[in-house]
Amino acid sequence: MTKNFISSACKFLPIVFVFALVNLxxxxxxxxxxxxxxxxxxxxxxxxxKTCHRVHQKLIGPxxxxxxxxxxxxxxxxxxxxxxxxxxxxxxxxxxKLYNEFNKTQMTSFTTLKDEDIMNVLAYIxxxxxxxxxxxxxxxxxxxxTSEEGGQQSAYLNVxxxxxxxxxxxxxxxxxxxxxxxxxxxDQKELSAEDKEVIHSPxxxxxxxxxxxxxxxxxxxxxxxxxKAVINGLYSVGxxxxxxxxxxxxxSHKIHAGQYEIDCKYCHTGVMKGKSATIPSVxxxxxxxxxxxxxxxxxxxxxxxxxxxWDNKKPIEWVRIHNLPDLAYxxxxxxxxxxxxxxxxxxxxxxxxxxxxxxxxLTMGWCIDCHRKTDVxxxxxxxxxxxxxxxxxxSKTPMKVEDMGGLECAKCHY
Amino acid sequence: MxxxxxxxxxxxxxxxxxxxxxxxxxQGSEYAPNMYHSVAYEPYSQIVDEDAGRWLTSIDYxxxxxxxxxxxxxxxxxxxxxEAPENTVSRxxxxxxxxxxxxxxxxxxxxxLKNPLDSTAAVVADGKVLYQMYCNHCHGPKGEGNGKVSxxxxxxxxxxxxxxxxxxxxxxxxxxxxxKNLMWAHGSQVSPEDRWKIARYVKTLQK
Numbered sequence: 001m002t003k004n005f006i007s008s009a010c011k012f013l014p015i016v017f018v019f020a021l022v023n024l025x026x027x028x029x030x031x032x033x034x035x036x037x038x039x040x041x042x043x044x045x046x047x048x049x050k051t052c053h054r055v056h057q058k059l060i061g062p063x064x065x066x067x068x069x070x071x072x073x074x075x076x077x078x079x080x081x082x083x084x085x086x087x088x089x090x091x092x093x094x095x096x097k098l099y100n101e102f103n104k105t106q107m108t109s110f111t112t113l114k115d116e117d118i119m120n121v122l123a124y125i126x127x128x129x130x131x132x133x134x135x136x137x138x139x140x141x142x143x144x145x146t147s148e149e150g151g152q153q154s155a156y157l158n159v160x161x162x163x164x165x166x167x168x169x170x171x172x173x174x175x176x177x178x179x180x181x182x183x184x185x186x187d188q189k190e191l192s193a194e195d196k197e198v199i200h201s202p203x204x205x206x207x208x209x210x211x212x213x214x215x216x217x218x219x220x221x222x223x224x225x226x227x228k229a230v231i232n233g234l235y236s237v238g239x240x241x242x243x244x245x246x247x248x249x250x251x252s253h254k255i256h257a258g259q260y261e262i263d264c265k266y267c268h269t270g271v272m273k274g275k276s277a278t279i280p281s282v283x284x285x286x287x288x289x290x291x292x293x294x295x296x297x298x299x300x301x302x303x304x305x306x307x308x309x310w311d312n313k314k315p316i317e318w319v320r321i322h323n324l325p326d327l328a329y330x331x332x333x334x335x336x337x338x339x340x341x342x343x344x345x346x347x348x349x350x351x352x353x354x355x356x357x358x359x360x361x362l363t364m365g366w367c368i369d370c371h372r373k374t375d376v377x378x379x380x381x382x383x384x385x386x387x388x389x390x391x392x393x394x395s396k397t398p399m400k401v402e403d404m405g406g407l408e409c410a411k412c413h414y
Numbered sequence: 415m416x417x418x419x420x421x422x423x424x425x426x427x428x429x430x431x432x433x434x435x436x437x438x439x440x441q442g443s444e445y446a447p448n449m450y451h452s453v454a455y456e457p458y459s460q461i462v463d464e465d466a467g468r469w470l471t472s473i474d475y476x477x478x479x480x481x482x483x484x485x486x487x488x489x490x491x492x493x494x495x496x497e498a499p500e501n502t503v504s505r506x507x508x509x510x511x512x513x514x515x516x517x518x519x520x521x522x523x524x525x526x527l528k529n530p531l532d533s534t535a536a537v538v539a540d541g542k543v544l545y546q547m548y549c550n551h552c553h554g555p556k557g558e559g560n561g562k563v564s565x566x567x568x569x570x571x572x573x574x575x576x577x578x579x580x581x582x583x584x585x586x587x588x589x590x591x592x593x594k595n596l597m598w599a600h601g602s603q604v605s606p607e608d609r610w611k612i613a614r615y616v617k618t619l620q621k
Binding site: 046047048050051052054057059060081108110112113154193203222223226230231232234236238239240241242243246260261262263265269275278279281283284286287290291292296314315317318320323325326327356360387400 | 421424425427430433434435436438439440441442444445446449450452453454457458459460490491493499546547548550551559561562563566567568569571573574575576577595596598599600602603615
């Protein structure tokens, strides 16, 4: 009996020991709640882990919320971070389950992270876990300030208008006083019956509209306004300034180029190399939209179109906006790459447009005007040295595009 | 009566002419429309409707299409441009052949590939310009993975993390070409020469 007891005690003892040890180590490895540890952990997390892990979201690797309770032990976490390949190869059950669940993607081994670094990262994860997943982002900043500005401007305009109307009414009142005073003055005089009739003849709409002064004013106004409208109309033939067609996908440059500051040339890849700036092919859209499926303005509906185009291998038929007639040649790379122009010089504030419209006239006069005004940047290009020297002997103004053949007919028409 | 008649005539002429201007979906009226609708194939002005511009067609085209039609009936989606035929090889102006190491051989690429460009400051400066064009909005100006788009797009790494600090230029070249993890391929946008320039610049961010 006693022998039995001792042997069973001997069997239990190591287990008790192990329990005590685990208790001890886990006490020693209490995850810190100090702000300094959390801050240190956050910067480490952002530098090393963020690529593949989020706290509340599964990415390339698992979401890390509660990992300190989920994983076999804190020590296991440490050894896995330092040498994940070793742990997996060592046949650890939990590690192999993870490895298979995430398509056998091996986590990078972070050999340079020290134990206290890992504890700091865990402190950060713990604080984020307790905060819970972030609530949906605040609504996108609207165009509040600009519309306010506009409102102020129109308020000024209103004040000016009201002032002018008041002055006009005052003038009318003064004129009415003058008329009645003159009438009274004339009534006191001896006048023929005919003259009296003229003085007291009533002023009606009929008499006004039949008066020669009124007819002249109306004919003149209609003629002048009509003439201006006709001239404007004639000048707008063949000019497509303001054309802003509806595109097959409600793509917003304001979001992409404005809010997210994506360089124009990321999508319009041909602009430095050739005649056309090129419209991005679907794979370029998919570089981001393989993941981003929720649009800022239109939700999922518009982005779904690009995804279905990608899945069906069907190109998007965007509507062309800027179109020069065949008689004129234009090359983007000559202007953007060689001339160093910004896109906005011709295309206007594209980064503020939800729907792209043609900003410039694209008439010959508009081209020539810019070629006359624009200085040529010849800095650091020895090719131009002699030309600049020659130009400076004949002229005091800096060399413009027109001085080096920018107005030659055959540069654009051939 | 004549006065009113002429008045109405002038007004309608004005209304007609002011409607010539473009705006919204209205392209405006064209002077000499043949000049805007190219007979030659032009990029992004494809017209697939064979009857477009019948009203001013003066030539008997062999297949009977009208003036504005300028698509290729025999291509997919009637496109004018086609992908290069299979098994053809393009060379760029340096005479480089296309990059042929397959996507899954990242290790091999990072071990064996050498940057063919020299290491002058001009190459690094070019690389910086290209980096700002193609990489900045996700990877951030200093490669910390904090570009504006990374607010929405998950998984943008920090170049100076332990995992990436010591990658080779060949590794960078391979990843730009084919993508890696959550990043998709950028080989169609960035020419091989530009990829090498970017790789050189990225190494300067990792110091």
